[in-house]
Amino acid sequence: MKAIVVTDEAAGTAGMTLTERPQPQPAGNDVLVEVHASGFTPGELTWPSTWTDRLGRDRTPSIPGHELAGVVSALGYGTTGLSVGQRVFGLTDWTRDGTLAEYTAVEARNLAPLPGDLDFTVGASLPISGLTAWQGLFEHGRVRAGQSVLVHGAAGGVGSMVTQLAREAGAYVIGTGRAADRRAALDFGAREFVDLENETLEDVGGVDLVFDVIGGGIGQRSAGLVRAGGTLVSIAGPPPARPADGLAIDFVVVPDRAQLGEIAQRVRDGRLRTVIGDVAPLDDAVAALNPAERVKGKTIIRVRP
Numbered sequence: 001m002k003a004i005v006v007t008d009e010a011a012g013t014a015g016m017t018l019t020e021r022p023q024p025q026p027a028g029n030d031v032l033v034e035v036h037a038s039g040f041t042p043g044e045l046t047w048p049s050t051w052t053d054r055l056g057r058d059r060t061p062s063i064p065g066h067e068l069a070g071v072v073s074a075l076g077y078g079t080t081g082l083s084v085g086q087r088v089f090g091l092t093d094w095t096r097d098g099t100l101a102e103y104t105a106v107e108a109r110n111l112a113p114l115p116g117d118l119d120f121t122v123g124a125s126l127p128i129s130g131l132t133a134w135q136g137l138f139e140h141g142r143v144r145a146g147q148s149v150l151v152h153g154a155a156g157g158v159g160s161m162v163t164q165l166a167r168e169a170g171a172y173v174i175g176t177g178r179a180a181d182r183r184a185a186l187d188f189g190a191r192e193f194v195d196l197e198n199e200t201l202e203d204v205g206g207v208d209l210v211f212d213v214i215g216g217g218i219g220q221r222s223a224g225l226v227r228a229g230g231t232l233v234s235i236a237g238p239p240p241a242r243p244a245d246g247l248a249i250d251f252v253v254v255p256d257r258a259q260l261g262e263i264a265q266r267v268r269d270g271r272l273r274t275v276i277g278d279v280a281p282l283d284d285a286v287a288a289l290n291p292a293e294r295v296k297g298k299t300i301i302r303v304r305p
């Protein structure tokens with residue numbers, strides 16, 4: 001099968017090559033998926049899981065990309081809950097070969113059915129940003145209607161999902177980002193916007209929840225904005241400071257079939273929208289994932305047209 005591989009961490013995305021790899025075999029409880037669309041996160045090339053298996057053994061050449069939408073083409077021994085021919089989408093295991101390939105083997109429990117009226121391109125754009133937003137807001141942040149939520153990077157991949165889901169849940173959303181992001185953040189449902197380059201973050205006063213995708217100095221200053229009993233949720237590594245009388249939590253997104261179903265339903269009925277910046281075929285994936293200029297929104301590789 002055709003696949004993108006990486007062999008050298010130092011080379012980053014520039015070290016990606018399109019090559020032939022053996023088609024994977026589905027292990028017990030796996031499905032083999034014919035990949036139609038794939039999502040890739042540049043950060044994954046810096047994580048040990050891209051280069052070694054769980055025991056730390058070299059697993060290069062590795063196939064990156066861990067978001068997919070496609071069709072189940074075979075079941076491993078004992079696999080239940082999904083069937084051959086079913087449309088699926090989801091987030092695959094970081095320590096196994098990924099989705100920038102014509103086929104990938106993945107645990108069935110990491111996938112959810114993709115409704116027939118959702119395009120594969122849309123399906124592949126949802127798992128990381130959607131699940132991260134859902135888990136940060138509802139599992140770790142325990143957001144409730146009427147609470148105030150400060151969403152950093154509110155026009156970005158994760159932040160735009162957080163903003164929409166928090167607003168729908170009845171929270172008062174204050175978005176942040178660069179000056180140029182104001183319109184987008186307000187369109188996603190933020191009631192207010194703080195331009196982090198020209199305005200003072202501290203002017204927002206106290207909030208019940210901070211969802212931080214930036215970290216560093218922004219994470220540090222955000223801890224002081226969390227009201228008593230509130231939470232600072234970070235996806236940018238351990239928070240550099242903790243709220244005086246609240247929780248600080250950092251987490252890494254995990255696959256979840258039920259949450260994928262919730263996200264897909266919201267996209268179908270127009271309550272949630274995803275931002276796709278570029279769509280390219282697998283043959284052009286290396287160029288698309290090494291853009292000359294920054295692309296706003298997710299780049300999706302359309303493995304099958």
Ligand SMILES: NC(=O)c1ccc[n+]([C@@H]2O[C@H](COP(=O)([O-])OP(=O)(O)OC[C@H]3O[C@@H](n4cnc5c(N)ncnc54)[C@H](OP(=O)(O)O)[C@@H]3O)[C@@H](O)[C@H]2O)c1
Nearest residue numbers: 043132153155156157158159177178196213235251252253
């Ligand atoms: N822990 C996890 O499970 C997890 C899951 C998903 C993502 N992540 C991480 O979370 C981060 C965000 O991911 P993403 O997909 O949402 O990225 P993204 O689409 O680039 O969004 C980040 C947003 O924040 C803005 N921003 C960043 N730094 C800023 C600053 N100093 N001042 C003002 N605005 C700033 C960006 O603006 P510009 O585009 O103009 O820079 C962008 O709008 C990444 O580091 C990613 O690796 C972690």
